[in-house]
Amino acid sequence: MKTKKIIAALLAGVLGTTAVVSASAATLTNENPDGSTEITARIEGAGPGDVSYVITIPDKVDFGTLTQPETETDSYKYIGFIVVATQLNFEKGAVSVYVKDSAAADGQFYIKQKDVENPFTISYDAFERVVDDTNREEFIPMNQSGDIGEYGYHLCSFAASAEGSKQDVTLALNQKQLYAQNLDEIAGDYSGTMTFHSDLTTLSGE
Amino acid sequence: MKRIKIIKAFCLLFVAVCSIVFMTSMTAFAAHTDGNTEVVAHIENGTIETTQTVTDNANASVTDDENNISTGDMIFVSAAISFILLLISLFVLIICNKYNAHTEIRRNKINTTP
Numbered sequence: 001m002k003t004k005k006i007i008a009a010l011l012a013g014v015l016g017t018t019a020v021v022s023a024s025a026a027t028l029t030n031e032n033p034d035g036s037t038e039i040t041a042r043i044e045g046a047g048p049g050d051v052s053y054v055i056t057i058p059d060k061v062d063f064g065t066l067t068q069p070e071t072e073t074d075s076y077k078y079i080g081f082i083v084v085a086t087q088l089n090f091e092k093g094a095v096s097v098y099v100k101d102s103a104a105a106d107g108q109f110y111i112k113q114k115d116v117e118n119p120f121t122i123s124y125d126a127f128e129r130v131v132d133d134t135n136r137e138e139f140i141p142m143n144q145s146g147d148i149g150e151y152g153y154h155l156c157s158f159a160a161s162a163e164g165s166k167q168d169v170t171l172a173l174n175q176k177q178l179y180a181q182n183l184d185e186i187a188g189d190y191s192g193t194m195t196f197h198s199d200l201t202t203l204s205g206e
Numbered sequence: 207m208k209r210i211k212i213i214k215a216f217c218l219l220f221v222a223v224c225s226i227v228f229m230t231s232m233t234a235f236a237a238h239t240d241g242n243t244e245v246v247a248h249i250e251n252g253t254i255e256t257t258q259t260v261t262d263n264a265n266a267s268v269t270d271d272e273n274n275i276s277t278g279d280m281i282f283v284s285a286a287i288s289f290i291l292l293l294i295s296l297f298v299l300i301i302c303n304k305y306n307a308h309t310e311i312r313r314n315k316i317n318t319t320p
């Protein structure tokens with residue numbers, strides 16, 4: 001009898017632990033090591049397992065090793081990725097995707113030095129297209145447009161018929177920010193987070 | 207008797223694992239309209255650019271393993287399978303307990319019979 005009580009208490013503890021695990025797993029974080037991150041949503045009345053849309057974003061993008069320029073001139077490093085409308089299971093409307101740096105209050109995008117008391121911060125620009133040095137000056141990055149809403153900058157919208165469509169995104173980091181900095185102090189790993197938000201807008205009467 | 211205890215211990219462990227998998231699957235199965243992409247970089251100590259490299263994508267990379275994309279259908283299947291395994295292990299536990307109780311009753315009857 002006593003053994004059964006102990007076993008029952010242990011089982012209750014294990015089930016309680018699983019509740020904690022599920023609570024911590026509810027948040028999508030940049031610690032997901034398993035590749036792509038998905039943004040999904042579900043409409044009412046859908047069967048189990050059905051989602052109204054799946055938008056795929058990369059889990060991580062890497063600028064690689066940054067270098068300090070010898071002179072105080074622009075030295076951009078670019079990295080591109082795509083946002084994909086993997087599944088669109090609705091008939092009318094569109095899915096809008098927004099992006100922002102949730103840790104920044106000024107609407108810009110930053111990566112911050114890790115594991116130091118006074119971290120050095122480096123900003124980068126985000127373009128909703130493919131950009132390089134030949135055309136960068138022709139376009140205004142999202143973070144300099146000033147059009148930031150509650151969920152961030154509007155990146156793109158996918159209509160119901162656009163399943164499989166891809167949106168190019170280019171991040172541009174000007175290494176001129178490293179000029180005249182003490183490399184001993186700014187050396188190390190940097191990390192930042194782009195937070196994507198999706199919103200399904202259904203249009204009536206169509 | 208010892209074998210029953212081993213089976214019960216194994217079933218309890220199995221129940222615990224299935225519970226964890228099931229609860230995590232259900233959570234992953236929930237819709238999430240927000241997602242994060244980590245942006246990383248690295249600065250080496252004492253690295254100074256000696257030539258003006260204007261466009262340099264050599265070290266840039268994107269981590270995007272499309273083989274690991276999980277759709278809502280797949281998550282539902284994994285949640286259903288783990289739930290079924292959980293039920294089976296609980297069923298085995300109940301049977302073991304009943305068999306154990308039955309064996310105890312028989313042993314008590316043998317011991318009390320003059």
